[in-house]
Amino acid sequence: MNQSRNVAILIFDEVEVLDFCGPFEVFSVTGRQDNLNPFNVYTVAEKGQPISARNHLSVNPSYTIQDCPQPDILLVPGGLGTRREIHNPILIDWIRSSSQKAELILSVCTGALLLAKAGLLEGLAATTHHGAIELLKKVAPHTTIQANKRIIDNGRIIVSAGISAGIDMSLYVVAKLLGKERALETAQYMEYDWNVDPGRILSTERS
Numbered sequence: 001m002n003q004s005r006n007v008a009i010l011i012f013d014e015v016e017v018l019d020f021c022g023p024f025e026v027f028s029v030t031g032r033q034d035n036l037n038p039f040n041v042y043t044v045a046e047k048g049q050p051i052s053a054r055n056h057l058s059v060n061p062s063y064t065i066q067d068c069p070q071p072d073i074l075l076v077p078g079g080l081g082t083r084r085e086i087h088n089p090i091l092i093d094w095i096r097s098s099s100q101k102a103e104l105i106l107s108v109c110t111g112a113l114l115l116a117k118a119g120l121l122e123g124l125a126a127t128t129h130h131g132a133i134e135l136l137k138k139v140a141p142h143t144t145i146q147a148n149k150r151i152i153d154n155g156r157i158i159v160s161a162g163i164s165a166g167i168d169m170s171l172y173v174v175a176k177l178l179g180k181e182r183a184l185e186t187a188q189y190m191e192y193d194w195n196v197d198p199g200r201i202l203s204t205e206r207s
Helices: 017-029 089-101 110-115 130-139 167-177 179-188
Strands: 004-008 040-046 073-076 102-110 149-153 157-160 201-203
Touching: 004 017, 004 089, 004 102, 017 040, 017 073, 017 102, 017 167, 017 179, 073 089, 073 110, 089 110, 102 110, 102 167, 110 130, 110 157, 149 167, 157 167
Parallel strands: 004 040, 004 073, 073 102, 102 157, 149 201
Antiparallel strands: 149 157
């Protein structure tokens, strides 16, 4: 494709670092060896001030939810901050409204809690970090929780298990959009051993 897809990665205080940095790396470096730029990747936060991620990493968001470009791909990471943000109607409303025009909506780890709160997981299958399975069941009572899956593809909505699983999911999305060869090139460039057991990937997408 000639035009880059906008990949908006939401960040907030106490976001898990690898949850958003892993996917940021995957989408940012895809195609780089061939001088291609299939993804325009940026971070977005509710406000413009620095975000204090897990373990006190300070991150400056590229945009706020008021001025960010419309995402083609919206990625919602997890972290302890999700327990607070599920009670933040401004952020939840933004996730809901941004998802309406997005090609894909992704979550990593407990980012699934925010998708659930926005009503995006109703009637779907989902997973999250192993330590938050019971919490996700409470927040998303009408969602089928698959604790033994690393990646779940519902079509437009794709979710992953905890932390490092976000890298696997992002490579999965690259393969879905651009072909497996491109995803393998990206993994090789990153020196990442991408080898997810097919039994831990669930696709409920209807052809």
